[in-house]
Amino acid sequence: MSYATRRSPGARGIAHTYSNIGLETEVLSASPEKLITLLLDGARAAIARAKLYMEEGNIPARGQSISKALDIIENGLKACLDMEKGGEIAVNLRNVYELASHSLLLANLNADIERLDVADRLLADIADAWRAVTGKGS
Template sequence: MFGSMKRGANAYANIGVETGVIAASPHKLITMLFDGALVAIALGKKSMGEGNIKDKGESITKAILIIDNGLRASLNKEVGGELALNLDSLYEYMSRRLFEANATNNPAILDEIHGLLDDIRSAWEQIGPNAVQSAAPPMAMTQDVSLSSFAKA
């Protein structure tokens, strides 16, 4: 009985997430990726502290996938120029460090990457959704936020 209720609740939650993604602005989609990675890192740290190797690995892997297949893959290097290239290098660094944190059970690395992602997320929020639609601000154009770029994730 409880298994089917849980499946129903999960299906309902998935529909809510899918609806949120479909209805989200390009700016909001990137914000959702940041939020997902930040939550995954926090859960990875919690699981690490509890000695739960399985959940730690799953959470950190999820964060890496969001960074690589979401944030990094959505960079528009042609339009974003040097800034997009720098973000690409930073995202690559974050993924390597998260892998290292997972392998060595080092929560300090998780804190480091969480802080970096949170800083970038804050900067992304500062430019606001209207800046993404204008061609003027270079930061706004460093993330290619078409829905097709998220199909891989």
């Protein structure tokens, strides 16, 4: 294999780079409401990938996808909550995020697709409600 062949990212690599640039541009120009939508969508996409990897028996990739979903929930969605201003709604969202995180941890520990589905449904319900309240769809 030549040096040029090894260094060339190929079509998949180029598409991945282009996708990352597109996402970065979207994030940098997004309103706070749109950012929450992007976080919810990102967590759900990571869960969907984890489910595929679980079905394939790809344990490392499953773990990486679940870790990504957990990171988005814990360091993105949960971290954005203003517990003082948000009152009961913020408390309820925090509880749902904690339940989703717990389900993801159990899914990874026990290779349990049903737990992935629980976490995804929880986030889907929040995403639907968020879009309805903010009018911020895709």
